[in-house]
Amino acid sequence: MLIGREMAKVFNKFIDPIKGSMICQTARVSIEMPSGELWDVKGVFLAENKILGARETHRIVIQVQPEVAPPGDVMKKKGDIVMS
Numbered sequence: 001m002l003i004g005r006e007m008a009k010v011f012n013k014f015i016d017p018i019k020g021s022m023i024c025q026t027a028r029v030s031i032e033m034p035s036g037e038l039w040d041v042k043g044v045f046l047a048e049n050k051i052l053g054a055r056e057t058h059r060i061v062i063q064v065q066p067e068v069a070p071p072g073d074v075m076k077k078k079g080d081i082v083m084s
Contacts, residue, residue: 004060007060029041030067030071031062038067038070038071039064040064040066040067040068042064042065043062044063045061045063046058046061047060
C-alpha cells in the first residue's frame with residue numbers, strides 16, 4: 001500500500017524541476033495492471049472515507065481508462081522505484 005507522502009517522493013524524483021528531467025515532465029502517465037496491460041490515467045482526486053474509526057480518513061483515487069492510442073511495447077525501463 002502506498003501513501004500520499006510516498007507517492008509525492010516518487011513523482012518528485014521524476015518530475016522535480018531541478019532533480020527531474022524534461023523527458024519525465026512531458027512523458028505520458030500510465031498504470032500497469034496486474035495482467036501487464038497498460039491503462040491511461042484519466043484523473044486523480046481526494047476522497048474522504050466513510051468508515052468511522054478507520055486509520056485512513058482519506059484516500060487518493062487514480063482514475064484510469066483503456067489506452068486511447070497504444071504507445072507500443074516498453075523498450076527499456078529508464079528508472080524504477082519499488083515501494084516496500
